[in-house]
Amino acid sequence: MKEFNLPTRAECFKLIRQYHVPSHIVKHNLAVSKLAVFLARQLKEKSLRVNVEQVDKACLLHDIVRICDFKELNYSRFNETVSKEDKAKWNQIRHRYHNLGHEDVAYEILKGKYPTLALTVKKHRYMAMLNKDERPISWEEKLVYYADMRVMHDKIVPLKDRLEDGHKRNAFSHGANPQSKINMAKVDGLIYRLEKEIFEKIGLDPTAVTDEFIDLYNHNIKDNSNENNNRI
Numbered sequence: 001m002k003e004f005n006l007p008t009r010a011e012c013f014k015l016i017r018q019y020h021v022p023s024h025i026v027k028h029n030l031a032v033s034k035l036a037v038f039l040a041r042q043l044k045e046k047s048l049r050v051n052v053e054q055v056d057k058a059c060l061l062h063d064i065v066r067i068c069d070f071k072e073l074n075y076s077r078f079n080e081t082v083s084k085e086d087k088a089k090w091n092q093i094r095h096r097y098h099n100l101g102h103e104d105v106a107y108e109i110l111k112g113k114y115p116t117l118a119l120t121v122k123k124h125r126y127m128a129m130l131n132k133d134e135r136p137i138s139w140e141e142k143l144v145y146y147a148d149m150r151v152m153h154d155k156i157v158p159l160k161d162r163l164e165d166g167h168k169r170n171a172f173s174h175g176a177n178p179q180s181k182i183n184m185a186k187v188d189g190l191i192y193r194l195e196k197e198i199f200e201k202i203g204l205d206p207t208a209v210t211d212e213f214i215d216l217y218n219h220n221i222k223d224n225s226n227e228n229n230n231r232i
Contacts, residue, residue, distance in 0.1 A: 033059035
């Protein structure tokens with residue numbers, strides 16, 4: 001039973017349109033949801049309490065204003081036509097929240113109507129692991145955080161590959177001083193520990209859980225469901 005307010009999937013996509021989320025980010029959010037929901041269902045099968053709906057909606061919206069983190073808006077790098085409305089909305093968001101990262105901006109947008117969801121989204125910040133007040137605690141928060149760390153663009157990849165790619169792309173924001181490197185090593189270690197925690201619970205090898213693995217699993221579940229329905 002749902003204990004707090006969550007948007008429907010239709011409402012999530014309405015927000016995505018409202019904030020003119022670029023298509024490549026929408027694809028990333030969907031891929032993160034695919035992995036996180038799979039893991040949430042696996043945990044539920046092990047009798048752990050996980051709100052799958054909360055996980056799904058948080059993943060769909062976790063990068064809704066990722067545009068806030070872009071150092072500069074180079075529209076030529078977008079694999080889509082960028083309209084005047086897109087540019088106007090993105091500039092409006094960046095101007096209003098110029099000193100906040102995308103996790104905090106999403107939290108500000110969602111907290112009024114969906115406070116629990118907003119907090120789940122806020123806690124997917126990479127460095128959150130080092131802050132006892134910000135790090136993911138609930139299974140929902142952990143799964144959103146972890147799944148985001150496994151999806152490179154719109155593909156599920158090994159954690160090692162994703163972290164290496166993320167460090168290359170975010171070298172500027174993470175910093176190059178010795179303490180930043182120490183902090184990143186600490187965070188990476190905690191993410192690997194989180195991976196171990198999740199997969200020891202569900203009894204799977206994390207490297208085996210790929211897009212193809214989840215597609216096959218969902219296909220088999222659907223086939224079994226149809227077979228059972230036909231028997232009724």
